[in-house]
Amino acid sequence: xxxxxxxxxxxxxxxxxxxxxxxxxxxxxxxxxxxxxxxxxxxxxxxxxxxxxxxxxxxxxxxxxxxxxxxxxxxxxxxxxxxxxxxxxxxxxxxxxxxxxxxxxxxxxxxxxxxxxxxxxxxxxxxxxxxxxxxxxxxxxxxxxx
Amino acid sequence: xxxxxxxxxxxxxxxxxxxxxxxxxxxxxxxxxxxxxxxxxxxxxxxxxxxxxxxxxxxxxxxxxxxxxxxxxxxxxxxxxxxxxxxxxxxxxxxxxxxxxxxxxxxxxxxxxxxxxxxxxxxxxxxxxxxxxxxxxxxxxxxxxxxxxxxxxxxxxxxxxxxxxxxxxxxxxxxxxxxxxxxxxxxxxxxxxxxxxxxxxxxxxxxxxxxxxxxxxxxxxxxxxxxxxxxxxxxxxxxxxxxxxxxxxxxxxxxxxxxxxxxxxxxxxxxxxxxxxxxxxxxxxxxxxxxxxxxxxxxxxxxxxxxxxxxxxxxxxxxxxxxxxxxxxxxxxxxxxxxxx
Numbered sequence: 001x002x003x004x005x006x007x008x009x010x011x012x013x014x015x016x017x018x019x020x021x022x023x024x025x026x027x028x029x030x031x032x033x034x035x036x037x038x039x040x041x042x043x044x045x046x047x048x049x050x051x052x053x054x055x056x057x058x059x060x061x062x063x064x065x066x067x068x069x070x071x072x073x074x075x076x077x078x079x080x081x082x083x084x085x086x087x088x089x090x091x092x093x094x095x096x097x098x099x100x101x102x103x104x105x106x107x108x109x110x111x112x113x114x115x116x117x118x119x120x121x122x123x124x125x126x127x128x129x130x131x132x133x134x135x136x137x138x139x140x141x142x143x144x145x146x
Numbered sequence: 147x148x149x150x151x152x153x154x155x156x157x158x159x160x161x162x163x164x165x166x167x168x169x170x171x172x173x174x175x176x177x178x179x180x181x182x183x184x185x186x187x188x189x190x191x192x193x194x195x196x197x198x199x200x201x202x203x204x205x206x207x208x209x210x211x212x213x214x215x216x217x218x219x220x221x222x223x224x225x226x227x228x229x230x231x232x233x234x235x236x237x238x239x240x241x242x243x244x245x246x247x248x249x250x251x252x253x254x255x256x257x258x259x260x261x262x263x264x265x266x267x268x269x270x271x272x273x274x275x276x277x278x279x280x281x282x283x284x285x286x287x288x289x290x291x292x293x294x295x296x297x298x299x300x301x302x303x304x305x306x307x308x309x310x311x312x313x314x315x316x317x318x319x320x321x322x323x324x325x326x327x328x329x330x331x332x333x334x335x336x337x338x339x340x341x342x343x344x345x346x347x348x349x350x351x352x353x354x355x356x357x358x359x360x361x362x363x364x365x366x367x368x369x370x371x372x373x374x375x376x377x378x379x380x381x382x383x384x385x386x387x388x389x390x391x392x393x394x395x396x397x398x399x400x401x402x403x404x405x406x407x408x409x410x411x412x413x414x415x416x417x418x419x420x421x422x423x424x425x426x427x428x429x430x431x432x433x434x435x436x437x438x439x440x441x442x443x444x445x446x447x448x449x450x451x452x453x454x455x456x457x458x459x460x461x462x463x464x465x466x467x468x469x470x471x472x473x474x475x476x477x478x479x480x481x482x483x484x485x486x487x
Binding site for chain 2: 046
């Protein structure tokens with residue numbers, strides 16, 4: 001492979017040398033400084049998901065409800081589902097949603113956030129849902145009411 | 147210079163050495179072909195310029211933006227990312243930060259707009275008022291940080307930009323000769339002046355190492371797709387690697403960054419549906435003949451972004467050897483796109 005490279009280089013040196021010798025009086029040409037952007041359409045860049053976190057919950061508790069704080073980047077809607085039903089709220093940042101708690105019940109929370117769709121040029125981002133059953137520390141979102 | 151066996155070898159060594167002195171990239175005589183199959187490849191070290199846009203916020207007691215808004219420490223994030231990449235590449239990828247620049251200003255947008263620190267902090271608190279178009283001016287970055295000269299001199303192999311949400315960076319973008327799509331349109335304006343390809347990563351210090359791995363993963367997806375672009379049918383191992391159950395029912399392999407073997411939508415890493423997948427066969431590469439096993443999200447971290455991405459990266463081929471002109475160590479292309487032919 002290396003030998004082939006050397007042979008090619010020697011050949012090119014000879015050819016280029018001959019070219020410059022023959023064109024020594026030709027007008028100088030200037031290489032373009034930039035390359036034109038090709039017209040090939042590119043795909044849309046892939047994006048990481050929006051920030052989506054849920055603060056730790058308090059458990060066990062005697063309270064009949066608990067505020068759960070959810071942060072969702074570019075959020076549109078937050079929904080929390082548990083044994084007591086479903087609560088939803090507009091995804092202001094952060095969103096505090098009040099989750100009702102049934103007596104003597106263990107509540108397993110599933111938090112879902114809908115990310116608002118936005119356009120960047122011809123590319124659409126968002127419009128998807130993120131869902132979690134754990135808080136920002138990775139602990140399960142479980143609330144036990146006494 | 148290694149000891150030569152013949153005058154022609156000696157001459158070729160001399161030519162190679164002097165070409166390198168002139169800045170011409172001459173690939174090593176392909177390790178790809180000569181190394182025995184199945185060995186651990188020789189680790190590589192890549193030199194990084196870390197550029198942190200972290201302006202001082204006067205209304206927050208002159209704290210830097212990341213502290214004023216209680217965001218992450220870019221140095222710690224970079225360290226975690228480096229450690230993760232070393233571990234998940236089985237020791238092959240070693241990034242070394244050889245230059246660290248912390249900049250007390252916001253990067254210029256493509257239309258010339260530049261945030262002021264207090265205005266940005268206020269917009270963040272209100273979650274409104276961010277500038278559009280969002281895209282950053284890469285020409286300005288290339289010039290301000292003298293990127294091409296640093297690449298050409300060999301001082302730097304790649305750049306890591308760190309900033310705040312809505313900074314306008316691409317997660318990765320490629321410059322240099324014949325640059326190609328790297329999860330962003332290539333920086334074709336660098337093609338004439340840069341002597342070798344380089345990647346500029348764009349990170350967000352509001353987020354974590356998992357998101358940094360995802361940015362790197364999209365870079366990997368772009369580069370590997372391009373590497374295998376001329377391979378058809380079964381020879382295109384990349385197209386096999388990325389199969390997941392939704393697109394190839396019953397024939398899942400490892401999947402993509404956004405799609406684990408059982409994912410039904412983007413970022414669906416916490417799906418508990420059990421599907422057959424041949425994901426573990428890639429740990430025995432190039433022998434991919436093993437039977438599938440049943441997997442679910444418990445295999446890749448139960449929905450944790452970092453856990454899934456580490457799991458995915460560990461299955462990239464990472465041994466010596468080659469077939470059809472493509473190395474069995476896919477990492478070499480991902481960290482050095484100059485090796486992509």
